[in-house]
Amino acid sequence: MTLSERMLKIDRRIIFLMIGLCTLLPLLYPVGLPIKISSEVRGVYDHIESMPEGSVFLLSIDFDPASKPELYPQAIALLRHAFKKNLRVITMTLWVSGTGMADQLVTQVAKETGKENGTDYTFLGWSPGGQAVIINMGQDLYSAYPSDYRGKSTKELPILEGVRSLKDVGYMVSLGAGRPGVEEWYVFGKDKYKFEMGGGCTGVMAPGLYPLLRSGQINGLIGGLRGAAEYENLIGQKGKAVAGMDAQSATHLAIIALVIMCNLFYFSLRQQRDG
Amino acid sequence: MDAIVLGAWVATGLTLLIFSFLYKDNPLFKLAEHLYVGVSVGYVIVKTYDTVIVHLVVKPIVENGEIALLIPVAIGMLMLTRYVPKAAWMSRYAFAFIVGMGAGLAIPRTVSSFILKQVEDTIRPLLSMAGSDGVTFSMNLLNPASHLNAIIILIGVSSVLFYFFFSIEHSGVGKAVARTGILFLMISFGAGFGYTVMARMSLLIGRLTDLIEFSDASYGRPTVWLSLLTVGALFLLARRGREQPPDIH
Numbered sequence: 020m021t022l023s024e025r026m027l028k029i030d031r032r033i034i035f036l037m038i039g040l041c042t043l044l045p046l047l048y049p050v051g052l053p054i055k056i057s058s059e060v061r062g063v064y065d066h067i068e069s070m071p072e073g074s075v076f077l078l079s080i081d082f083d084p085a086s087k088p089e090l091y092p093q094a095i096a097l098l099r100h101a102f103k104k105n106l107r108v109i110t111m112t113l114w115v116s117g118t119g120m121a122d123q124l125v126t127q128v129a130k131e132t133g134k135e136n137g138t139d140y141t142f143l144g145w146s147p148g149g150q151a152v153i154i155n156m157g158q159d160l161y162s163a164y165p166s167d168y169r170g171k172s173t174k175e176l177p178i179l180e181g182v183r184s185l186k187d188v189g190y191m192v193s194l195g196a197g198r199p200g201v202e203e204w205y206v207f208g209k210d211k212y213k214f215e216m217g218g219g220c221t222g223v224m225a226p227g228l229y230p231l232l233r234s235g236q237i238n239g240l241i242g243g244l245r246g247a248a249e250y251e252n253l254i255g256q257k258g259k260a261v262a263g264m265d266a267q268s269a270t271h272l273a274i275i276a277l278v279i280m281c282n283l284f285y286f287s288l289r290q291q292r293d294g
Numbered sequence: 295m296d297a298i299v300l301g302a303w304v305a306t307g308l309t310l311l312i313f314s315f316l317y318k319d320n321p322l323f324k325l326a327e328h329l330y331v332g333v334s335v336g337y338v339i340v341k342t343y344d345t346v347i348v349h350l351v352v353k354p355i356v357e358n359g360e361i362a363l364l365i366p367v368a369i370g371m372l373m374l375t376r377y378v379p380k381a382a383w384m385s386r387y388a389f390a391f392i393v394g395m396g397a398g399l400a401i402p403r404t405v406s407s408f409i410l411k412q413v414e415d416t417i418r419p420l421l422s423m424a425g426s427d428g429v430t431f432s433m434n435l436l437n438p439a440s441h442l443n444a445i446i447i448l449i450g451v452s453s454v455l456f457y458f459f460f461s462i463e464h465s466g467v468g469k470a471v472a473r474t475g476i477l478f479l480m481i482s483f484g485a486g487f488g489y490t491v492m493a494r495m496s497l498l499i500g501r502l503t504d505l506i507e508f509s510d511a512s513y514g515r516p517t518v519w520l521s522l523l524t525v526g527a528l529f530l531l532a533r534r535g536r537e538q539p540p541d542i543h
Contacts, residue, residue, distance in 0.1 A: 115341050144345070147342070170349075226486045233438045234415035245492065266495075
């Protein structure tokens with residue numbers, strides 16, 4: 020058996036081990052590779068930065084724990100930025116399986132920044148219907164969410180003073196891991212009720228959302244853990260996303276090397292057979 | 295035991311059981327997989343019951359007298375008639391309502407957002423007249439709105455659409471256009487695959503970050519102890535597998 024044949028039949032567990040080590044070692048011994056800020060992430064940051072104090076910022080946490088490693092750091096960075104700018108933060112979720120996680124996330128960042136529930140922020144929880152909830156919120160927010168997650172009547176919340184529907188929202192970001200998510204918020208929300216909108220998504224979804232970004236349908240996009248790391252850098256609070264970037268780069272390099280080697284061995288084997 | 299510490303042990307244990315699949319399929323992985331499915335479904339059922347039945351149906355009807363809510367409740371109940379063969383036809387009214395309403399809501403908005411807006415963005419001027427500069431052409435590949443990118447998008451969209459046009463044979467010039475379409479499709483698949491790799495690696499980074507965090511003494515080092523336990527269990531299972539050869543029928 021030639022070297023090429025042996026390498027092409029290598030036990031896949033050796034590859035798993037290599038990828039595991041390439042991920043683990045940079046996490047244990049970080050190098051601190053530079054992170055360049057992309058224009059799509061800057062789009063979201065700049066818009067929040069330009070909002071005057073007291074503006075309404077709606078964050079829809081449309082993911083569940085399965086996408087936590089990618090979207091949780093994005094949500095933390097966005098909330099820290101919004102709280103730092105003293106915006107009125109309304110949070111919610113369209114994913115029933117993400118309700119508990121979203122509540123924990125919002126409460127954790129609010130506690131860390133000293134914000135008060137009902138006055139500085141609110142978590143509305145989950146309401147059934149997906150796209151119908153968005154349309155309902157566009158017509159009457161209080162009908163879509165008669166009470167917040169803690170059971171308080173939304174009509175009595177000081178943070179929602181002057182907010183009757185999605186038309187009163189200054190900026191909206193959907194952090195989506197699928198459907199309903201960014202696309203639904205654009206189609207049934209922004210396109211109909213005309214508010215400014217940005218998006219955050221998992222890496223898998225990002226290529227599908229770039230057409231919306233290019234056409235100006237959304238004004239910014241935070242894609243995957245990389246996008247979260249860029250946002251953490253922009254707000255100057257480095258967290259789990261920045262810490263994971265060295266590992267991400269190392270595994271990408273390992274995968275590129277494996278793809279090149281696999282092709283070389285494949286062509287070499289073909290040449291041997293033809294010759 | 296503190297809830298956070300207990301959570302760390304459970305999370306570490308389940309992560310390691312799932313990771314054991316990388317060695318080979320085994321009962322430990324199956325246990326974690328079934329637990330995941332069971333807990334997820336249980337959580338969704340409880341949350342849905344509490345939010346929909348308790349807070350959006352029962353409380354408004356009983357406490358506020360919102361009798362109109364009985365109409366959607368009745369439509370919803372019709373769905374359950376599918377379990378009674380003689381009355382199953384009644385569920386069609388509920389489905390008809392849902393399909394009709396869903397299509398009515400989605401079709402106009404989807405056409406507006408994804409077809410008209412995207413077509414509008416694809417058809418961009420290939421040159422522009424800017425004040426005293428006369429005709430200008432921007433070559434910046436990094437600027438999505440540049441004229442060069444407008445031409446690339448025009449070529450990409452046209453060639454890919456032609457590739458999926460099967461009414462004429464792809465030969466001669468047609469073959470060249472279809473090949474160009476394939477090239478654009480390959481670039482798109484490559485970008486998609488690259489992002490997928492990035493996403494999957496992010497998930498691995500997330501789990502490993504937690505495993506590193508839980509190797510701390512403040513949690514009782516669950517990563518260390520449970521790793522040893524998992525490896526030991528896999529070793530025992532492998533030995534038992536060797537002693538009992540599988541039935542071949």
